[in-house]
Amino acid sequence: MATPSKDACLGNIAADRAPIISHSLAQGIDFEEVQSFLAALPANRYPAAAYTQRGRMPCVQPRGGYPRFESQLALTHELDRAGADFIPLTIDSYTRHNQYDTAARLLQRSEDEEKDYLNGYPLINHGYEVTRELYRGLDKPVSLRHGTPDARLLVEVAIASGIVEIEGGGICYCIPYSEGFPLDRALLYWQHVDRVCALYSTADRPIHRESFGPLSATLVPPATAIAIQIIEALLAAEQGVCSFTVSFGQTGSISQDIATARVLRQLAREFLDRFGFNATAVYLAYHQWMGQFPHNRAKAAGLIAGGTLVSNLINADKIVVKTVDEALGIPKAEVNSEAVDTVKYLLRTFSFATPPNSPEIQAEAELIESEVRHILEAVFAMPGRAFWESVYQAFRIGYIDVPFSPHADNANRLLSMRDARGSIRIINPGALPISAEDLRREQQMLSVDSVSRGEGYRQLLADINIMLD
Amino acid sequence: MPSAHVFAVDIGSTIIKLAHIGDEGTILEQWFVERDHTLGIARQVEALLATRAHGVADQEIRVCSSANGGLRVGIVSLSKLFSGASIRNQALAAGANPLFVDTLDDVTGQTHHVDVLLLGGGIDCPDAAPMRDRLERFDASCYHFGSLVYCGNRYLADAVRQRFGDVIIVDNPLATGLRPTNDAVFEVLRRAYLDDLVYKQGISELRGSLANGIRPTPEIVNLGFRQALFKRSSLHLNGPCLMVDIGGATTDLHYTVEMVREDSADRPAPGTSIARYVFTDLGVVASRDSTLSQLRNHPNLFEFLNAIQMDEVRGTYRSIREAEYEPDTTFLALSCLFLALTRFVVGQGPGLPVADLGKMAQIVLTGGASQLLSEQQVVSLLPLIVNTPGNATEILIDRNYRIWLDGICWNESA
Numbered sequence: 001m002a003t004p005s006k007d008a009c010l011g012n013i014a015a016d017r018a019p020i021i022s023h024s025l026a027q028g029i030d031f032e033e034v035q036s037f038l039a040a041l042p043a044n045r046y047p048a049a050a051y052t053q054r055g056r057m058p059c060v061q062p063r064g065g066y067p068r069f070e071s072q073l074a075l076t077h078e079l080d081r082a083g084a085d086f087i088p089l090t091i092d093s094y095t096r097h098n099q100y101d102t103a104a105r106l107l108q109r110s111e112d113e114e115k116d117y118l119n120g121y122p123l124i125n126h127g128y129e130v131t132r133e134l135y136r137g138l139d140k141p142v143s144l145r146h147g148t149p150d151a152r153l154l155v156e157v158a159i160a161s162g163i164v165e166i167e168g169g170g171i172c173y174c175i176p177y178s179e180g181f182p183l184d185r186a187l188l189y190w191q192h193v194d195r196v197c198a199l200y201s202t203a204d205r206p207i208h209r210e211s212f213g214p215l216s217a218t219l220v221p222p223a224t225a226i227a228i229q230i231i232e233a234l235l236a237a238e239q240g241v242c243s244f245t246v247s248f249g250q251t252g253s254i255s256q257d258i259a260t261a262r263v264l265r266q267l268a269r270e271f272l273d274r275f276g277f278n279a280t281a282v283y284l285a286y287h288q289w290m291g292q293f294p295h296n297r298a299k300a301a302g303l304i305a306g307g308t309l310v311s312n313l314i315n316a317d318k319i320v321v322k323t324v325d326e327a328l329g330i331p332k333a334e335v336n337s338e339a340v341d342t343v344k345y346l347l348r349t350f351s352f353a354t355p356p357n358s359p360e361i362q363a364e365a366e367l368i369e370s371e372v373r374h375i376l377e378a379v380f381a382m383p384g385r386a387f388w389e390s391v392y393q394a395f396r397i398g399y400i401d402v403p404f405s406p407h408a409d410n411a412n413r414l415l416s417m418r419d420a421r422g423s424i425r426i427i428n429p430g431a432l433p434i435s436a437e438d439l440r441r442e443q444q445m446l447s448v449d450s451v452s453r454g455e456g457y458r459q460l461l462a463d464i465n466i467m468l469d
Numbered sequence: 470m471p472s473a474h475v476f477a478v479d480i481g482s483t484i485i486k487l488a489h490i491g492d493e494g495t496i497l498e499q500w501f502v503e504r505d506h507t508l509g510i511a512r513q514v515e516a517l518l519a520t521r522a523h524g525v526a527d528q529e530i531r532v533c534s535s536a537n538g539g540l541r542v543g544i545v546s547l548s549k550l551f552s553g554a555s556i557r558n559q560a561l562a563a564g565a566n567p568l569f570v571d572t573l574d575d576v577t578g579q580t581h582h583v584d585v586l587l588l589g590g591g592i593d594c595p596d597a598a599p600m601r602d603r604l605e606r607f608d609a610s611c612y613h614f615g616s617l618v619y620c621g622n623r624y625l626a627d628a629v630r631q632r633f634g635d636v637i638i639v640d641n642p643l644a645t646g647l648r649p650t651n652d653a654v655f656e657v658l659r660r661a662y663l664d665d666l667v668y669k670q671g672i673s674e675l676r677g678s679l680a681n682g683i684r685p686t687p688e689i690v691n692l693g694f695r696q697a698l699f700k701r702s703s704l705h706l707n708g709p710c711l712m713v714d715i716g717g718a719t720t721d722l723h724y725t726v727e728m729v730r731e732d733s734a735d736r737p738a739p740g741t742s743i744a745r746y747v748f749t750d751l752g753v754v755a756s757r758d759s760t761l762s763q764l765r766n767h768p769n770l771f772e773f774l775n776a777i778q779m780d781e782v783r784g785t786y787r788s789i790r791e792a793e794y795e796p797d798t799t800f801l802a803l804s805c806l807f808l809a810l811t812r813f814v815v816g817q818g819p820g821l822p823v824a825d826l827g828k829m830a831q832i833v834l835t836g837g838a839s840q841l842l843s844e845q846q847v848v849s850l851l852p853l854i855v856n857t858p859g860n861a862t863e864i865l866i867d868r869n870y871r872i873w874l875d876g877i878c879w880n881e882s883a
Contacts (some may be wrong), residue, residue: 016707019830022861097731098828150709150727181727182742188699190705385701396740408648408739 002384004275007322010195017196020152025100025124031199034160037132038200043333047141047165047208048243050085051283051317057347058286058311059318062336065090065120067110072121073134075333080138082337083344086318088136089163091146091154092120096177098150100124103448119330121144124157131161141165143210149174155193159200165208166197168231171391171400172177172212176405183395187388191239198240206243209236212286213250213264217290218404219416219462221424222251222260223371223434227400229264230271230376231391236276238387247285250307252466253423258355259364261286261314267372271448286316289467293326300324303467304339308346319343347431364423367441367448371434378433398431418463419446476522477877479686479870480510480534482717483754484837486820486870487521490878494703511675514881531877532679535686539747540565540662541720542572543583543612546857547573547590547600547621550736555642555649556589556620557820558738561745563658564685566719570820575602578611580854585661587654588636591622591672592643601625609633616661620654648739661686686873687721687745690835692724693876697833700780704867708830711813712872713806715838715862718753719807722746722813724824733823735816738865746821751808753801753838761796764804765789769853773807776853777846802838803846810854825856835867842866 001049010016021029043049050059062084066072076087094103103122113423123131123144135142143165144158151173170187178186197207211232213225228244236244246268251257261284268282288307294300301324311319323331323339331339378399382390394400398411405412413430425446426432429439479486483504490499500521505513514532522530542565546553554569560567568581573590588607591600600622609617618637619629623684626638640653675683690712709728714721723745726737737744748757764770769834770789774782777800788794796804816823832851834842847864855862867873 015705019707019861019863024861098727099825101827152708180729180736180739182725184727185698185727286819389699408741412646 001381001391003380003388004238004277004387006238006276008238008386008388009240010191013192013195013199015191017156021156023153025127026153026156027127028131029128029156029160035200037162038159038164038205039202041162041164041205042139043205044139045135045141045162045164047086047143047245047283048206048281050141054317056351058316059085060340060347061086061088061143061318061320062323062340063088063090063320064331064333064336065092065145066116066327066330067092067107067116067120067122068114069126069130069134071116071333073312075336076134076138078333078337079340080140082340084337084340085140086165087135087140087142088145088336089158090120091125091140091144091148092118092122093147093152094118094146095120095122095124096146098148099154124154128157128160129148131157131163135162141208147173147177149178149181150189152189152192152196155196159196159207164205165210167210167212168193169209169211169410170235170388171228171232171395172215175211175395175402175405175410176216179406181410183407184389184392187235187392191235191388194239194241197236198242201240201242206281207241208243208245209241210245211247211250213247213285214287214290215402217249217268217402219418219424219447220249220403221371221414221416221426222248222256222263222368223375224402224414224432225249226260226264226267226368226372227375227379228402230268230372231379231400233268233272233280234275234277235388235391237272237275237280242279243281243283245283245285247287247320249287249290251422251424252289252291252418253421254310254313255358255361255421256364256423257286257310258314259361259368261316262355262365262422263369263372267369271376283317284314285318285320286311286314287320291467292465293322294468295327297324300326302343304342305346307381308343309350309353312347312350313355315355319347321388367438371438374434375432384390399433401430401432417446417460418466420448422466474529475878476518476525476530477874478514478518478530478532479689479877480514480532481581481686481738481837484562485514485517486873487517488527488870488874489522490501490874494875494878496874499869512678514559514675520577522581524535527679530679531684532675532682533684533686533689533877535564535716535718539685539687539749540585540658540665541581541583541749542567542585542587542658543579543614544570544586544587544589545573545575545607545612546570546588547603549691551739552590552643553737553820554736556587556654558741558744559642559649559652559654560587562688562691563655564662564687565658566747566749566818568686573600576608576611578608580613582613584615584665585658586617588617588619589621589641589654591625591641593623593641593645595620597625603653604629604632614630618657620657624814636881659688662823684877687714689876690721690872691723691743691745691876692879693872693874694833695876696879698725698743702871704865704871704875706831706833707866709828710833711824711826711829712833712835713809713839714836715802715805715834716752716836717838718749718752718756720748720751720809720835722748722809728824728826728828729822730825733816735820736823737822741796744822746813746818748805748809748812748818751805751807753798757801760801760804760808761789761792761794763808767808767811769811772853773804773850776849777803778849798838799841802841803850805838806834806842806847807850807853814854829855829862831863831865833865833867833872835872839866840868
């Protein structure tokens, strides 16, 4: 049995870092030089500052990444002008898979033909010196969005570039994205990443970590998402990370979103404190709908508006926004900036929304909280010499189970559907260690108004595609 | 960390390794003794223990062996990517050497003789007409084997038993899903491997407390590799890593699976983190001739000789081509390494995935023959095989057999 502990901190990882930053594409990253560079950045480049100053409105962050430097620079300026509070840097998928030579070839081709052959910015190939130029004069945080199970080199280059919000985690960037990348290796690699972030952090300028809560974005029960968020916060805190954002994706049910936010925020704090990580600040991000988006732009705009209002109701620290072209592919810079502008407008207009606290939401929150506690206590009781090993074992036997994950280490035994109100319900828990009473309540809620619900596969498809026409 | 005070013994084909391990895994004493084939394994080991492990309790003595080079197994399954991969994975983990993975649709069979033929496939479900049809068509006479083990859909076990009366039935590793859920194949092969060792190699004459606890060396080495990757070893491993164990009869690869190319047709079984592959034709003693034969026909032989900075490259090249060359063990070890790596980058071998060695952060060389190599020799060799700019692969030669010691000393319940 291994619970989260400060004793799990990797400590001095100079020997582990040396071979990573000796890669020629790391361009001789020097720890002291990067420390000096980070110390000279404007204070507002750090997410903690943005969160402190946000007032009533959630910070707004779009997504975006283009292969060529000039395109990325133009996007950065466009999003900055539109009022984005966080500037994104989305990484191409070859870099995510550590295929830097392929990324280099396609970057060259993109530049030669002035046409994009990569679906994001190949940060490692551009290098930190060039990328620093991307953000010269910028006075807001830059967020690294990727999906990389082994992000050790990527994060070194990102931090050296002045990117001090690092999204990801051993679970959230492995289980939803990969079929075969071993989870135990991803957990170990992200331990290293967390430690690097902690080593570059100072008390007033922490390198910020964020987990990716939507996971597979397909009928993930809130309790599963919350348990994973808390686990990733604890794993990061073990390594000394002191500024962390937990997140989740719009479920499709407003009452479930409100309940999820309440439980996530409360339990993240509670479990960090329980294991002695009182100094780790925790924030909440909300992702607009991450499932299949409507092709119709008017409907997409409506969906974006709905998500924005929920982010206000739950008092999210940040909302990660989509665009009306989400269903069509990578949006143009102007479409992306329009999305930021629209979301900002909605947040300003409805800035004093008060979270409702109906009996329905209260019951939902109680159910989710009970489930999360059961899952986490079961994980803490797993055998293992370190907490990460307990987490790994918990996945192997299905105590944590992400629906529709392609990953071989995920049990894929949990089945979920929507109830008549659109909330996600657990039909078959697989090995999920929730109580019989919680399962009974899940199924009771599923059966309410079930006369209007279909059965089986077709209903499952309809539940997945709930935001289509 | 390994448990304290262990006396470790590895009975190899040519060498017996002994080590006395103290607190925190420190090596107090270590010995390497050539096998005395006139004496027999049991008597030699008992004599060594009497002089070097005097006063050490039996429960502190741990023995492993690879003396017969591993059990040879063949696999016939419903699919290569799921059931075949799962069965092969467990066979490798048990220290056995899978020679082939056929599907039930392959009707030509194999000429290799294997000690165990594993027949499996499907998940446990009563409605399995396609699998049933294939099993009915399966012609065992196309294969040459000592024992037949069925590890497929359990609902078809009775039908298999009716056709093959002496078949051994074990649990289906896949059970009801597409990933392994039990170690039934691992256990049956490990038992068979050890029985084979005990009876063929004379280990049965060892005192019972030692003979009964003996484990296959490949399993121990794989466990040691795992400990190092999980940072529970003095050997510092970090990142995508390959370990090559060059022995007398075989050359084993142990690797972290993130090095497998995404487009590789063959893959380790789903859910595998660290995989093993064994080349039964590469080795420095028992497999000396087949190693030389492979090298002789290799299209990059000349480049290989250049890379390892042989004197008289042209003369050596000609001599090898004409089968007149008498290599020393160092040359054979380098040849095994070269051939194993060149096969790994193209997936040349039954069930061997295609590796992207450009991702390899470290390569560890372990085993007796590796002791003869220098880091510089490996540095010279790698560019022939790994041509990825930027990545500097670290080379570690396991001089003290740390991997083996970490594996054999590991106490799972500690």
